[in-house]
Amino acid sequence: MQIQPYLFFHGRCEEAMGYYRKALDARVSMLMRYRESPDPMPPDAIPPGWEDKIMHAELAIGDAVLMLSDGCAETDPGFRGFSLSLAVPDAETADRMFAALLDGGEELMPLGETFFSPRFGMVSDRYGVSWMINLPAKDDHSN
Known part of the structure; x- marks a missing residue:
């Protein structure tokens, strides 16, 4: 499934x-x-x-x-209860994709180091879709 x-x-x-x-x-x-x-x-x-x-x-x-x-309706229902998480292969890709999604969007959490990732950030793109950019830690075997 x-x-x-x-x-x-x-x-x-x-x-x-x-x-x-x-x-x-x-x-x-x-x-x-x-x-x-x-x-x-x-x-x-x-x-x-x-x-x-x-x-x-x-x-x-x-x-x-x-x-x-495009859907079948002309109005936006306004549902915002989700984010798409994008696991990237390296810091350069994280930086590039975060910047590209931020163009016309809104930064929700700056891209930077966290306790679980060397590069993680959140952005709402110009369409209102929320993205989490994540560079998995080297010892992360969950992917």
């Missing part, structure tokens, strides 16, 4: 995908627009003009897959 993160961007999914491709070296592994659905959309399922919005997409970030969509 696996838990898969699925993020809804309320009309800004394509923009967010481009951002994550650059910031996190993500690769688009799947993309389907509403107009490409093999089944017709139910009446009033999506707002008018959303035919080219993203119904479902998948981004590969390292070995992980992040699923994304």
